[in-house]
Amino acid sequence: MKNAREDYDLMVKNSLNGMEIPPPAGLKKGVFGMLGRYALMQKIKRNSLYLLLLLLLSTLGIFAYITIHQPIAKTTANQIHNSPGLNSIAPSSVDKNQKTSNKINPGPKANEPEIKNTNFIHGNNPSTLRKTEKISKNTNVQAPVLTGVPQKQKSENMNQIVAVTKEKAFAAVFDKTSILANGQTFVETKAQTAYLAGSSNSNFSLTPEKKPSIFTTPKIRTSDVFPASADLLPLNSVTQAKKFHNPLLWSIGISAGHTLYQNQMISLPSSFDDNNYSFNTSMEFPSFSIGLDARAEKKHIFFDFGVQYAHFTEIISSGDVMLNPHEEQFVNWTGQTLQIDTAGGYYHYYYLCDSIVRVLDSVWTWNIDSSLVNNYDTINEKVYDTLKNPEWKNSYTFIEIPFFFGWQHNFGKVNIGLKTGPLLSMLIGTKGYIPSNISENATLNETGSEFKKFRLGLSWQVSAVASYFISERVLIECQPYYRFAIIGIKSPTGYTLKNNSLGLTVGIRYYF
Amino acid sequence: MEIQELINGCKNWNKKAQNELYETYASRLFAVCLRYIPDRDNACDVLQESMIKIYKNIGSFSHSDDDVFYFWMKRITVNTALNYIRDNIKNKLNTDIEHVENEFTDENNAGFSQYDDMIEFIGSQKLFNLIQELPVGYRTVFNLYVVEDFNHKEIAEQLDITVNTSKTQLFKARKMLISRICEIMDRTSIIKEVI
Numbered sequence: 258m259k260n261a262r263e264d265y266d267l268m269v270k271n272s273l274n275g276m277e278i279p280p281p282a283g284l285k286k287g288v289f290g291m292l293g294r295y296a297l298m299q300k301i302k303r304n305s306l307y308l309l310l311l312l313l314l315s316t317l318g319i320f321a322y323i324t325i326h327q328p329i330a331k332t333t334a335n336q337i338h339n340s341p342g343l344n345s346i347a348p349s350s351v352d353k354n355q356k357t358s359n360k361i362n363p364g365p366k367a368n369e370p371e372i373k374n375t376n377f378i379h380g381n382n383p384s385t386l387r388k389t390e391k392i393s394k395n396t397n398v399q400a401p402v403l404t405g406v407p408q409k410q411k412s413e414n415m416n417q418i419v420a421v422t423k424e425k426a427f428a429a430v431f432d433k434t435s436i437l438a439n440g441q442t443f444v445e446t447k448a449q450t451a452y453l454a455g456s457s458n459s460n461f462s463l464t465p466e467k468k469p470s471i472f473t474t475p476k477i478r479t480s481d482v483f484p485a486s487a488d489l490l491p492l493n494s495v496t497q498a499k500k501f502h503n504p505l506l507w508s509i510g511i512s513a514g515h516t517l518y519q520n521q522m523i524s525l526p527s528s529f530d531d532n533n534y535s536f537n538t539s540m541e542f543p544s545f546s547i548g549l550d551a552r553a554e555k556k557h558i559f560f561d562f563g564v565q566y567a568h569f570t571e572i573i574s575s576g577d578v579m580l581n582p583h584e585e586q587f588v589n590w591t592g593q594t595l596q597i598d599t600a601g602g603y604y605h606y607y608y609l610c611d612s613i614v615r616v617l618d619s620v621w622t623w624n625i626d627s628s629l630v631n632n633y634d635t636i637n638e639k640v641y642d643t644l645k646n647p648e649w650k651n652s653y654t655f656i657e658i659p660f661f662f663g664w665q666h667n668f669g670k671v672n673i674g675l676k677t678g679p680l681l682s683m684l685i686g687t688k689g690y691i692p693s694n695i696s697e698n699a700t701l702n703e704t705g706s707e708f709k710k711f712r713l714g715l716s717w718q719v720s721a722v723a724s725y726f727i728s729e730r731v732l733i734e735c736q737p738y739y740r741f742a743i744i745g746i747k748s749p750t751g752y753t754l755k756n757n758s759l760g761l762t763v764g765i766r767y768y769f
Numbered sequence: 770m771e772i773q774e775l776i777n778g779c780k781n782w783n784k785k786a787q788n789e790l791y792e793t794y795a796s797r798l799f800a801v802c803l804r805y806i807p808d809r810d811n812a813c814d815v816l817q818e819s820m821i822k823i824y825k826n827i828g829s830f831s832h833s834d835d836d837v838f839y840f841w842m843k844r845i846t847v848n849t850a851l852n853y854i855r856d857n858i859k860n861k862l863n864t865d866i867e868h869v870e871n872e873f874t875d876e877n878n879a880g881f882s883q884y885d886d887m888i889e890f891i892g893s894q895k896l897f898n899l900i901q902e903l904p905v906g907y908r909t910v911f912n913l914y915v916v917e918d919f920n921h922k923e924i925a926e927q928l929d930i931t932v933n934t935s936k937t938q939l940f941k942a943r944k945m946l947i948s949r950i951c952e953i954m955d956r957t958s959i960i961k962e963v964i
Contacts, residue, residue, distance in 0.1 A: 265943075266914075266915045269896065270915055272896055273800075273893065273897060273900070273916055274916065275797075275893075276894075277796035277799075278799050278800040278803055279795075279799065280796065280799040280813060280816055281809075281813060284795075284813050284816065284817060285791055285795070287817050288791065288817050288820045288821065289784075289787070289788075291817065291821050292821060292824055295821065295825065296782060525829075693829065693831055700831065702831075748828075749780070749828050750828030750829045752829075
């Protein structure tokens with residue numbers, strides 16, 4: 258019964274296997290439409306990495322531009338610094354003063370007589386602006402002209418203007434002040450000396466030039482800089498002052514990290530899920546990274562940008578693999594045939610046995626033998642050596658560009674913080690083998706043939722930052738991190754290379 | 770175009786090669802789809818999805834043999850069809866047994882002695898239609914076991930059913946199929962007698 262059933266199965270199978278039913282004509286269009294969309298998406302995906310890189314570089318550029326140029330603080334500070342209010346006035350500098358004033362409140366034209374002939378310039382009714390005048394007179398800083406404005410408003414405007422002027426003076430004080438990494442020491446400059454001397458007398462009169470001296474102060478408070486009687490000081494000048502307590506700091510760092518845990522890095526194409534073949538991976542020493550980065554830091558926020566060399570290794574424990582493909586000849590039994598041989602013959606005599614023996618007839622009879630002969634055919638077939646559950650080591654090397662931003666808080670000599678950001682990875686080399694299969698066993702291809710050099714991937718990293726100042730300018734850092742792949746590196750045949758890992762980085766940083 | 774040339778062309782996303790691959794194999798694969806999913810619209814969806822998978826993953830195919838290549842494509846198509854069945858008509862894979870168990874009580878009808886004649890008699894197309902008419906659970910197990918050479922354990926894993934369910938479904942599917950074939954043969958012989 259079983260044989261009959263098997264025959265039946267075979268007949269059904271043969272009967273159905275060759276069947277062809279043409280699909281509807283519209284289906285082809287649908288298939289190729291979807292394929293086109295898929296190809297387009299792949300292109301976009303690939304190019305989006307470059308786009309992202311461009312975007313990040315642009316962001317970095319803008320960030321650097323803004324922080325370096327300091328548009329409000331520096332330009333205003335320079336204007337004030339160059340103004341006759343903080344230097345000895347030469348008569349020829351009046352036009353320059355006018356220019357500065359016009360920027361604050363572009364009132365009068367440059368050739369108006371009251372601008373040229375006065376040391377400080379005010380509105381039509383100077384008596385209403387006594388305080389302003391006093392300060393302006395003492396400091397020789399010009400007050401802009403306010404015309405056609407009600408008296409009360411003028412007074413308010415002037416207050417603001419004086420406040421802005423003081424702000425500028427304050428900015429000038431810190432313009433050439435350098436604050437070291439520990440944020441405690443200031444270098445006193447000519448302008449600062451002049452300002453501090455003036456502020457202690459509740460006016461802005463200048464003292465002669467002083468040679469720079471170094472002194473240490475725990476903190477500069479607004480009340481130290483601005484006299485208590487400066488009731489004209491508006492709130493925004495305080496915030497402006499705070500800005501100058503936290504200048505932009507630049508530093509460079511070198512770091513080295515090692516992976517403590519990592520997930521399987523290569524994954525098979527989705528079509529392989531249907532097969533029984535499987536493999537596992539485990540992390541192997543060494544999986545490390547060495548990097549160099551630059552950091553821009555302001556107050557608690559910092560931005561890291563750099564380059565690092567990363568080398569990851571993993572051990573692959575595989576199911577059975579087939580190696581060493583080669584052609585071999587096999588003898589294929591194709592059935593049996595009946596072979597008939599003649600092995601000679603003999604005369605067969607017919608006798609009549611009587612009292613006299615007489616030969617009546619004789620015939621020649623052939624001896625014929627038949628035998629079943631097996632038929633064979635020779636065929637060439639590709640054969641492999643099977644390797645049972647082998648293990649091998651793969652390694653992948655990347656050049657990575659991190660863009661991190663973070664926040665940190667200072668506790669004396671210790672900084673604690675967090676940082677996160679994308680890591681753009683470029684594959685520069687691989688070693689090892691990758692399983693390639695269509696059935697239960699796998700064949701092995703070299704990783705180099707699957708993952709071409711210079712392919713890009715994108716990861717995201719989150720790190721905790723703990724650092725300790727070992728001197729004024731140097732600190733050591735320790736950063737446990739977790740990174741995960743957002744876009745893996747794909748091979749043309751559908752393999753994906755991704756790195757999700759947990760590790761620890763240590764490094765040293767120098768502040769300029 | 771040679772098969773190796775065709776595969777390489779598809780690997781490089783060559784449109785001409787992709788077109789030729791479709792023209793060469795789509796009809797055979799559509800027949801595979803229809804064996805599992807008799808509804809033409811749904812079978813079209815499955816074929817479309819399968820073709821996309823084939824084009825996407827052809828890079829991982831490293832052989833150059835026509836039969837192996839067709840086997841690989843058929844495997845993808847069968848898996849896609851099974852996914853479709855699992856997602857859309859999963860419950861029926863188990864409930865069909867109860868429904869049909871009482872239908873065939875006469876074991877004699879299920880003799881296996883005259884299959885050769887029967888199958889030759891009804892022809893491939895009719896057999897195909899009869900398989901399509903089987904309940905979904907029977908049809909799926911029958912196709913997997915008889916045509917795709919899966920064993921019961923593999924079928925059980927694929928369809929998320931027990932091995933015994935798979936065996937039962939196959940047995941019932943065979944009986945049902947033979948019964949239908951017998952019906953057709955009887956009808957034909959009656960007609961012949963009348964004529």
